[in-house]
Amino acid sequence: MAAPAWRSLRRGTSGGVASLVELGEGHGLDPADCLQGSGLRESDLRVDGAVVLAEQELAVIANIVSLLNDPPGLGIEAGRMVNLGNLGIFVFAMLSSETLGDAVEVATRFASLTNTYSDLSVTYDESGSDVRLECSFGDVHDDVRPFILERDLTVIAGLVPMVLGDVVLPRVEAEVDRARGALLASVLPTEELVCDAGRTALVVPREWMSRGLPHADAETARRCIAQCEQQLEQRRLGARSLVWARLHASDEPVQSLTRLAGELHVDRRTLQRRLAREGTTFRALLEESRRIRAAEALTGTDRPVAEIAAGLGYAETAAFTRAFTRWYGVTPTRYRARNA
Template sequence: MTHSVKLPAWDFRRGMATARVMTQVGCERGAPLEVLLHQTGIAPEHLEDPHAEIEAAQEIQLIRNLLHALGNPADLGVEVGKRYKLTTYGLWGFALLSSPTLGDAMNLGLRMMNQTFSLTRHSMQQVGDQVHVVYFDEHLPPDVRRFVMDRDRAMGPTVQREVLGRPVAYSAVDMKQPEPDAAQVARLTELFGVCPTFGATQHRSIFPAALLSERLPQADPHTARLCEDMCRELVEARNSRRTGVAAKVRDRLLRTPGHIPDMEQIAAEMHMTSRTLRRHLTAEGATFRGLLEEVRSTLAVELMARARLTHGEIAERLGYADVTTFIEAFRRWKGMPPSEYRRQQGLRPSHGRLNRPMLRA
């Protein structure tokens, strides 16, 4: 049986801890702080502010500065990734640590990816007796892809080791890049516990599915649920704090829930081409697709709670071609189908309304 969970989001706002980790490594290697923060919009005092957040685009600029200042050393991504501990992630890390099993922790972690510092996209899929975690980087600027991939992949075994209490026994690790020098191969082999395969068609880590059912040493389901609820509130709050052009697009999408406009229509209303709109959103670390997902997720919950519409009616109002596509999207947003979400939230399922005209999305 094959089961997959995909999380397309990557351009979410993130905590300042990720900038703090990277500037610490850069300064340790001799880079001046002002050089690392150049054109990022991050002031030195922001690094110590526990409530400060940055856009993905700001983090990408910081990465560019770091690479340029240090001469793009081959080991930099892995070295930085190993610095991200469970405590770096705050509530997200505590929620993982408190989960009943490794599988619960990984599923929660993927659902709440907006509480991490990942810039890559991930999918987790069970194939037979193995779990495949695939990493995607095609959406990232080419000049930072290698660093980001190395960093985000190094985060994985580091966090998993803290959660499980011991290293995860990987069956295989695939990397798209050519084989590096012997020293770098040795570092990667030590990190993953297995020598990677280089020149692969995709970035992928494989481990036995039996590990998913292993009980975690600090499991506390009640604490895990509390942390997950708090993480979800933070995710929703971050999604609502859009600024600039992204905020205007999000507000426009929310304005007419019965008829959600496409990118061309919104661009025309803002007196620009869709290409210009896309460029503005990219500069702010956002995408039209990501904003549309945020809005649809928000509206779906509101329509369930207040309008008591059927899933088919909600799907139509949100612009989905059929109810199956909506259900798949809802599972991606909330980690469960809408029927289960209704049950957990105590929402009475609706049986629809007769002789009632439908709004076309």
């Protein structure tokens, strides 16, 4: 049911999954059941900003939807829990755009920086009088599609007044049945909601695309777009970032590429190739993580050296001491004393 591997190096943080688990708990589910099969633990959700694969988030959504029998409106609840400020610089780039057309261009270019699954495209009706802002949900499986569609439309509903001000959209078309449509109608600022549509789209007059926005600021927009581009480039180098985040944030040492690939639900060789393309290896990242964490533990805690060594995955303290001396030129004990 999950999207193809690596589709989501762009998607999500631990905070987004934490909100999903909170949603499940609100409906009587156990967090462990929500996380089943995702490769995530409850402790992972407490690591601020940790990267989460779409496959992992989709597994959590699938668990919640299945355990609760997919009730209409559950996605709306999830959408209301999304803090629009957590969408980051993307939102400010849209808000400061000069026109709606500029804001839509920002959305189409940088939607992958958000934790939504809808990709925006612009099409013009044959009459030329209307513009369709179509939301495509790509490879999202049918089992979770209604939930995600509800959630993402609810997030979009929160963005519309922020970007356009106090307006009502002429028409929204949605790939939902009438039961879900009735609930969405109370959320979406629209004059008409068309259910059972072949595509999900916001339909607005063509002249709206040149409409000036209330918070337009050219310099702010330029800076925000530059930051969005930088973040997008960082996401393209996602394999290294993802492995690093998992190694450096984990409470338990991850000692093998095979185990890490299994936890991320990706093929070991695929992960290995991705790292090679980015000029590194799992072993190099593991050693660098150990080097940094060892220094942090020696200067920031009073844990015994043997305990630190074990926590970093060393079977013998002597092996850790040799490695540490190679990194820093002194033994762990001497390094601690020098930096006390």
